[in-house]
Amino acid sequence: MDLTLKIWRQASVDEDGKMVDYSISDVSPDMSFLEMMDMHNEQLINKGEDPVAFDHDCREGICGMCSMFINGEAHGPDRLVTTCQLHMRKFKDGDTIVIEPFRANAFPVIKDLAVDRSAFDRIQQAGGFVSVNTSGNTQDANAIPIDKHNADKAFDAATCIGCGACVASCKNASAMLFVSAKVSQYALLPQGKVEATDRVLNMVKQMDEEGFGNCTNTGACEVECPKGISLENIARMNSEYLYASLKG
Numbered sequence: 001m002d003l004t005l006k007i008w009r010q011a012s013v014d015e016d017g018k019m020v021d022y023s024i025s026d027v028s029p030d031m032s033f034l035e036m037m038d039m040h041n042e043q044l045i046n047k048g049e050d051p052v053a054f055d056h057d058c059r060e061g062i063c064g065m066c067s068m069f070i071n072g073e074a075h076g077p078d079r080l081v082t083t084c085q086l087h088m089r090k091f092k093d094g095d096t097i098v099i100e101p102f103r104a105n106a107f108p109v110i111k112d113l114a115v116d117r118s119a120f121d122r123i124q125q126a127g128g129f130v131s132v133n134t135s136g137n138t139q140d141a142n143a144i145p146i147d148k149h150n151a152d153k154a155f156d157a158a159t160c161i162g163c164g165a166c167v168a169s170c171k172n173a174s175a176m177l178f179v180s181a182k183v184s185q186y187a188l189l190p191q192g193k194v195e196a197t198d199r200v201l202n203m204v205k206q207m208d209e210e211g212f213g214n215c216t217n218t219g220a221c222e223v224e225c226p227k228g229i230s231l232e233n234i235a236r237m238n239s240e241y242l243y244a245s246l247k248g
């Protein structure tokens with residue numbers, strides 16, 4: 001396939017960026033999107049030009065690092081896949097592909113397509129954990145009976161990989177789907193109940209301090225989430241937050 005790529009180039013957080021057009025030939029439909037980007041970067045390097053910076057790590061849909069906004073959609077046109085799992089067979093010969101970074105005030109561009117998502121780390125650090133006794137008297141987790149329905153819901157919430165596609169897809173740049181997945185993961189399990197009140201209050205406070213927008217129930221986050229995280233988690237977090245606020 002021969003393609004035209006329109007790629008956001010930005011040298012640093014302090015400099016203005018712009019879209020730059022490139023042509024690329026002989027792209028195999030069996031390549032992943034990131035392999036196509038690698039091929040493009042090799043061509044830039046061979047011409048003595050600066051390669052396009054983009055984040056990636058596992059390349060199998062687990063780490064949440066690959067963050068590209070492709071033809072107006074976070075992780076591109078396929079559903080329930082990350083950018084690294086997107087294949088070039090989703091495009092046609094002669095296509096123009098527009099590639100931008102995830103855009104949100106709380107995700108400043110580091111360079112080109114790489115953005116700083118450390119705001120998510122700080123939200124996690126504010127409460128996305130359980131404190132356990134590791135003195136040697138730790139209770140076997142399997143000794144705590146957990147309702148199958150709740151275990152399944154908690155597992156579903158735990159599949160959030162923290163990629164930030166929900167933020168990039170939301171017109172308000174809201175992080176509610178991400179934060180609600182992290183809150184739900186623990187709220188549904190007995191191990192998470194101990195710190196539940198502080199957790200939801202602290203994580204929502206940190207989310208607000210990071211500059212993410214409010215949720216207006218548009219639902220774009222759920223559509224674009226590569227892990228199918230449900231809006232049901234946002235409803236659960238709102239209820240957890242109300243309870244924690246009333247409890248004081």
Ligand code: SF4
Nearest residue numbers: 160161163164166225
């Ligand atoms: S909720 Fe979905 S889109 Fe948002 S960070 Fe988690 S996996 Fe990514």
Ligand code: FES
Nearest residue numbers: 057059064066084
């Ligand atoms: S590179 Fe790890 S999820 Fe895409």
